[in-house]
Amino acid sequence: MKTRRLLAVAAAVAVAAALTSRHGEAHKAVTSKYTFNDDVFPIVKERCAPCHVEHGVAPMSLTTYKDAFPWAESIRAELIAGHMPPWNAEEGFGDLKHPRTLTAKELDVILTWATGGNPQGNLDETLPAVTLKNDWAMGPPDLALKLPSEFAVPADKMDATGEFTLPTGTKEARWVRAVDLLPGTPSVVRSAVIYLKGAAGSASTGASPDRILALWVPGHDVEPLDGRVAFRLPAGAELGVRVHFKKTWQFEGQPVSDRSTVGVYFASEREAQELLAVPIVSPPPAADTTFTFTRTIDEDVQALAVRPDEVPPNITVQMTALLPDGSRAPMIKLNTRPDWSRRYWFEKPIALPRGSRIEVVANLENPDILSEAFGSVGSTPKPAVTAPPLKLAINVVPAKTKLVGW
């Protein structure tokens, strides 16, 4: 494990060095007109603190000057690389709900501070304490299901995946507007997939009830459905929960355990439209670095969300709806990263009349120009990339479904 940690540290140093060139030293001239107290802290508190807080899932807190300034170079590298905040959808392509990103000004403020000597500001000022918020974003759930047992990540491992089955004990079918997760040990719960076990979809229409109830990532509030569109939970349903646990470097060599709780929020409506999923699966990737595939929609629907199910990390995936009238509706462009898979909800439903085609352009060549900086490989040709078929899905409802709150 020590080797792995050393490698991680070495990689971080290499990245910082490559990115910073002349800024490799810990101390720099103060050229920043922005200070931590006045300018950076409000942004960090709002945008970063859900994870970058003491006992949070991130490997460091950024909520005090003392916590943040040693990480200035890392902050710079992560921001320039576009890795943080971890919202993998490119802004400006498609229109997504609640993007978790920084504004241009916020980005510039933090980068200026991180590169410009990290001034603290008024030394006498006491900033408000920021503490970890580990609570249900939507309030107490209607059904709280604790994982059946404690899961321990052993001392000699840095990460592990736990698979759990949760009986819901419901006596009748229920409509569900949201499913959430409350970590027992927030610092180690990295992501979770919560799905309906044993449900079968309808193959005839191409759109089948969505079994994936939640793709949970830390620091991001659940997006509830409006109730008229909902997930359907059959009587006596069982939930499958796959949790990825990952220790930060502070816990290296220590066993860490967790017992999270799944929260289910029922819809009040007696009748609802079930949220459907249309799988978008590529043929085996071609040898070319960029390839395109399409999926024809064979009924009138409206698309509400998209989720990448199985896509390799560090590639670009661009999804566009090609409508029967010849127009194109951009849906999403993803720069994929491991461990940050989520469902992206469209700001407005996208009408997809029958015959529409979903075009996916996948660039399997690493599009991140910073990858060049990692290894000083310069113009050396990249090795051939092979990948299994790409799997994505869009969530739809029939075109006639009346939507509220979209």
Added chain:
Amino acid sequence: MKRTAFFIVLMLSAVRLAGQSPQLPPLSYICIMKGDEDVIEDKAGRCRKCGMELKPIRLDAIWTCPVHAAVIKDKPGTCPIDGRDLVQMTMAVSWTCPNSTIDAITPGTCPDGSPMVKKYTQRPHGNHNPQHGGLFFMAPDNWHHLEGTYRSGGVFRMYLYDDFTKPLARDQVRQMTGRVITTSGESFPLVPVQNGRYLEAKIGKVAFPAEMAAKLKFKSTSPENHFDFTFPGYSKEAAAPVTTTAQTGSRQPQSTPSAPSNISSAAPGTTAVNSAPVESPVASGVDPGLVPLPIPETVPEMIAQLSQRTEQIKRFIDQGSFSNVYVPAFQAKDLALALDEHKKDLRPEDLKVAGPAIKRLVRAAWLLDAFGDIGNKQQITEAYAQFAAAVKDVESVFPASEATRRR
């Protein structure tokens, strides 16, 4: 460190713009712990790293000969020794007395009643200027610096420096391995010449602009660094090249030889000027391109300046002047952020384009800055492609004239 120079220029420019006439450069505070000489803070206190009391110094942007750092001028001109154009450098300025250890941050009177003498001391990264008429880069390790020249005999020569831009010891150079790759794909080994004074590769004649990439390992166990060079013509050596050699591992600057008659050598790495102290603000001789421009008031003017900055970046990249790219990139970024304040006036469909485009532009400007000094053409070209695409989107939604604004 260019950012430090930029900061100094900015401060001095701001003062100049305000109509004041500063007598002394502003105070900065450094850590004197060996190895941390480039620690600089803007206020007194203790070093965050080692806890030592910080020492006040004054940093000044001066003009000097490319290879005769003993020459100190307050404005651009030509070198009195070899006639080459002066280059800008950041140095610490202090005042001293003959035959004494006095090192004051303000001018005064010596014990013998004579006025103190102004003294300049080099700082790490204070000189990123080519010493042999070539192209100068800093390595990603932030310590090694290098300069590539392409000489009329078809020889690529690489000079290696430390963070004070002092030549590396020859035993260090002899440990290095590398190659030069031309656009035809041919590879030529870089080998130590003159017992390690520099590295050379005999690549033959290449049409101008001559493009080539050098791949260099500082030690056999270190990673390979990539540097792209574009030579507009053959590199021309100065008449009297520097010949001093730093000690292995030394971070201390060395004095340069052959000081002219009006300049006397002081301590190593320092230069005392016996002539009248330079009291006029150095910024008076500052490269106009380094002075941050005021943001125009109207959107069309901002767009016009944004376009100019974009062209300037492209020119710098085409010329291989990667380390200069950050100046127009940051100016463009500031213009984009100013445009961000005006995006509320846009139509909703344009607003959806403007916000993300401005953000991409800001990020790309920081990318250009990050890659600017490393000297990897592919990286900086890709960063520019992102930058230019963002600029194009910004230009597509903001009116280029008041007439179109009122459409």
